[in-house]
Amino acid sequence: MSAADNIATILSSGARLTVPLAFAACGEYVAQRAGTLNISVEAMMLGAAFGSIAVASATGSATIGLVAGALVGVAVAFVHGILSHRVQINTFVVGLVLNALVLGLTSYLITVSTFTGHQVWQVNVPGLRDIPIIGPMLFVQRWPVYLLLAVIPLTWWLVERSRWGLELRAVGENPQAADVSGIEVNRRRRQALLWCGLLAGLGGAYLAVGEVGSFNQNMTAGRGYLVIAAVIFGAWRLGRTLIGCVVFGLADAMRLALPALGVTMNSQLLIAAPYLLALLAMLVFATTHREPRALAQPFQRGTT
Amino acid sequence: MDVDDKLTPALTLRGVSKRYGPVVACDAVDLAVRPGEIHGLLGENGAGKSTLMKILLGLVHRDAGTITRGTEPVEIDSPQVAVELGLGMVHQHFSLIEPLTVWENVILGDTGRIDRAAACAQVEEVSRRYGLPIDPHVRVDRLSAGERQRVELIKCLRRDPSVLILDEPTSVLTQAESAELFTVLRRVVQAERRAVILISHKLAEIMAATDRVTVLRRGAVAFHGATKDTTAQELARQMVGREVSLQAESAALGLLPVERPAPVAGADGTEVAPSAAGPTQEKPAVLRLREVTLLVGGLPMLDRLSLDVAPGEIVGLYGVEGNGQATVGELLSGLLVPDSGTVEIDGRPVDLVRPGALHHAGLGIVPEDRHHSGVVLDMSVAENLVMKSLAGVTTRGVLSRRRMHRIAQRQMTEFNIVAPSPDTPLRSLSGGNQQRVVLARELSAGPKALVAAQPTHGLDVGAIEDMYVRLRQAAAEGVAVLLISTELEEVMALANRIAVISSGRIVGVLPTAEATAERLGMLVGGVSH
16 A cells, blocks of 8 residues: 555544544533533443444434434433433532443443444545545545534534524523523523533444444443543634544544554554543643633522 | 602512521511612611512522512512513622623523624613713623623613612722712613612712612611611611711721721831832831732733832722732732742742742731632631641641630630630621631731731621721731722721722822822822822
């Protein structure tokens, strides 16, 4: 293979590995802007990955599986929202419990059931796919990738231009002020979580029925945490958050490509690479940005 | 202006009560506010004003009583309902979202699609109608306190409220800005027949700006009547529940003119250079800030600020909120580290990065926000009292509760701290007693210098008086006292010298004897001489 081919391969696989992160990051970004430091994004992704394969296997349609996966993400978000923005349980505790619960549950269910493999169809644009280096990355992808390209501007528009988004930002910055302005703080936060669940669900489902075609135990392997890191790395701006996702995705692609390129490294170390990168990124950026002021602060009327 | 008593009130409260456990915050309060009047609601802190307003805004649910809007009884169970009923409130601590622009803040809580152009046009229209100039595209965190209040007012007025409530609106304003505000309010009631409720603990303000006044004392209505038929003295008596005679009290209540105390022994009032509190004192300064610059978010909160405090004197650091006094307070609490410049105590620079360095160097601090950085509310009185001198009550890492109790008992007696026992959680004490705990702890450590930041904020008159006496006493005993305050009366009543801070710089230092409200007002406004 030529060097150009190698680069094209890495870019193309980097793009594929970025997609689940980017979906989930669009969701996590919204949740955090509304003030929820949502760590159950891992549970949303993992649950969705399992759900998508299970439903795809039962219906024979990978697309129905993808939709089902998104709904699993929404379900996790719904539970999280009720527990932390209605019953007011500490959001980290809720997130940790949900992550452990979904990991345990899917690990058990995969041992007692057998699923057939399914994958959503691939877009393959003749002509354009032959553009050197970037052709395969842009024009040979499974269809949810192109859905992502619509989700990103939609998310930006929702947060920055819609009234819902304005209210979300207000709620994430100063819930007391939002409350006296007549905004239902916890309701907005639950809605933001549902959006997060939908997109994290799509991301997780893409991992299963898009990328791999099957489910294996702990399939997301901490990708949800990388997504949280990307939002922080991106200083709560969508563009920078997505750049973070691309960096993590490329790091992952490098990990997969290096052995094929003849570079031998300890494979465990390679697996750790994206997370190491996330840690370094946070170290560099942790001091420079301004987070939503009420991030991770619960709201209850009457407490000041 | 005369108000017809037969007019249907815009808002009527009858027998409204609210208890928090054993504490009665509001006790069968009656209040009627008519269209076209400014109704003053006067009371000490803790008299129930805030609770009453929270009930009106749907933030707190009342236990008993009725609320009538016009002729209709209403239930206000959420802020959304309050807005729909035409009740608008300008909050004491602004309820604006700082990273959002003016117009975004103004339309918060509306429904429907966002129309940026229409929103901005509306902001400009309201701003023109009331004479509240503001640029709708500016982000709120770039605005001064006075401008933020304009935004709050515009936000309220745009929703066309029939009752406008202002909670301590002048606490962050200069005198000129306050006057401007009252002009706008006059227009709101006279031309548009709205009702205004003005909550305040400043008598002068109530006397000057209101048509009727209701005085709350310990949750109950103590007085009600037309402002022109009463006097400030009378209101003061109703508010406190006894004759007000002490100078400190009058000053605290905003009754002018202010008496100037004789200089405390050990201090002198010699002329001082206007640009820095220069070392013209005979005794060398104990507390010295030298060219301190402190940036917050890239903006200078303190700009090469220099200030000296000699032993035995009280220096008042005066200015309008948001000009850097709070930053000085936080700096001297050890919460902030300056970007350049030094803080010296007794001639030695203090390494501000080390936790507790200022305390060990001999600086006592009564912080502005005691709940934030002064005390631990859920710990006991005794624990709070010994918190900074744990070495004295521990043996090889084991806490001696007996010694702790003994020390606490002694300080409670000495400082008149009223609490059932040293083991009472601090949370259940009144604000005044909590503040006494802070003061007792700081003074018991035998500080060389004491910083008191807004020491009487939120205190009742008795506690204010007590605080004044203690601060004077500390100065008389040779402690260098820095009083950081936004209350002109307080600074005039206590300080030997007044340093005026504006935009993070000391713009002038005057001996109190030479300070007049006009001179200080000009300095505060940034007019240097």
